[in-house]
Amino acid sequence: MKKIALVTGGDSGEYEISLLTAENIMNQIDKTKYEAFLIHLKNNNWTYTHTDGQVVEVDRKDFSLTLNGQKITFDGVFVAIHGNPGENGRLEGYFDMIGMPYTGCGTLSSALTFNKYYCNVVVRAMGVPVAPSLHYFKGEPVDYQAVAEVCGYPCFVKPCESGSSVGVTKVHDETELAAAIEEAFRYDSQLMVEKMISGRELTCGVIRHDGKIRSLAVTEIVARREFYDYKSKYTSGLHDLITPADIPDELRNLISRFSENIYHELACKGVVRFDFIATPEGTPYFLEVNTIPGQTSQSIVPNQIRFAGMELSEVYSSLIEEALR
Numbered sequence: 001m002k003k004i005a006l007v008t009g010g011d012s013g014e015y016e017i018s019l020l021t022a023e024n025i026m027n028q029i030d031k032t033k034y035e036a037f038l039i040h041l042k043n044n045n046w047t048y049t050h051t052d053g054q055v056v057e058v059d060r061k062d063f064s065l066t067l068n069g070q071k072i073t074f075d076g077v078f079v080a081i082h083g084n085p086g087e088n089g090r091l092e093g094y095f096d097m098i099g100m101p102y103t104g105c106g107t108l109s110s111a112l113t114f115n116k117y118y119c120n121v122v123v124r125a126m127g128v129p130v131a132p133s134l135h136y137f138k139g140e141p142v143d144y145q146a147v148a149e150v151c152g153y154p155c156f157v158k159p160c161e162s163g164s165s166v167g168v169t170k171v172h173d174e175t176e177l178a179a180a181i182e183e184a185f186r187y188d189s190q191l192m193v194e195k196m197i198s199g200r201e202l203t204c205g206v207i208r209h210d211g212k213i214r215s216l217a218v219t220e221i222v223a224r225r226e227f228y229d230y231k232s233k234y235t236s237g238l239h240d241l242i243t244p245a246d247i248p249d250e251l252r253n254l255i256s257r258f259s260e261n262i263y264h265e266l267a268c269k270g271v272v273r274f275d276f277i278a279t280p281e282g283t284p285y286f287l288e289v290n291t292i293p294g295q296t297s298q299s300i301v302p303n304q305i306r307f308a309g310m311e312l313s314e315v316y317s318s319l320i321e322e323a324l325r
């Protein structure tokens, strides 16, 4: 039986979601093939809690545990941490350095996609529609005239690296810009100002199955607030997730094709979710990539997996086998 470390927690606003994601993965993981150990990472505390209650620290030299005098090493790691350090390449870099296999995207794909501005530049160069945006570093003056000309109002101000809409503001006019900039810089030293795209929010999960890149389904996200902000994301009743989205086949095919192409071009691995906003004319604008999408029982990707006719446990096994190969 293979020993797998399921890593959860992390140091972002999505800490709680990561715990739920890991719980669901733990429930679904095939126990006949894998012995899974839940490892909790928070700041500098990397620990495993034994069934008898004893808390053991992870040895960072080789990501091993010593339980009752016996050393446990892992065949691989299942990464279930959203945001820092699971989704931005930092943990992946560490595992690369110690030679530990892990599920999902590698260091470069994770780091690149985690910075929304850099990711936009690459995706735009692939010919996928992306809203125009501006990029600023903390301490640099924001060019108000450029914002008006390139983005107009309303526009979105967001930290380049964040998640769960934390630090994201919809800016209705110039009087709201300064506060939005200050808010975004609370979370990151880089921000972007992006033109608003009006339309339907659609998201597509992609997986590599039997060596072939395949989109799972397109889901529509209907936010019951002005946009899909933190509150609407995590309050039931403030959003609806519709799988499959009730959209024309042409739009569905376009989103699936764009998502598969980006997955391929950015050398993604594992299950990855691509977010878009489609205009009423049917043009999908790429918004962002989630390399560690939520996997709670309520999350979009598990629903898309079921819709695609696959079992979660089967998919998790295939992610682990892809990592160990």
Ligand SMILES: Nc1ncnc2c1ncn2[C@@H]1O[C@H](COP(=O)(O)OP(=O)(O)O)[C@@H](O)[C@H]1O
Pocket: 116, 131, 156, 158, 162, 163, 164, 165, 166, 168, 194, 195, 196, 197, 198, 201, 227, 228, 229, 275, 277, 287, 288
């Ligand atoms: N350019 C945009 N046009 C319209 N809505 C946007 C735009 N950018 C962000 N949003 C809204 O803000 C939400 C959060 O932005 P996003 O870039 O996905 O950041 P996060 O990584 O925090 O989810 C999106 O789900 C969407 O509702």
Ligand SMILES: [Mg+2]
Pocket: 164, 165, 275, 288
């Ligand atoms: Mg998002």
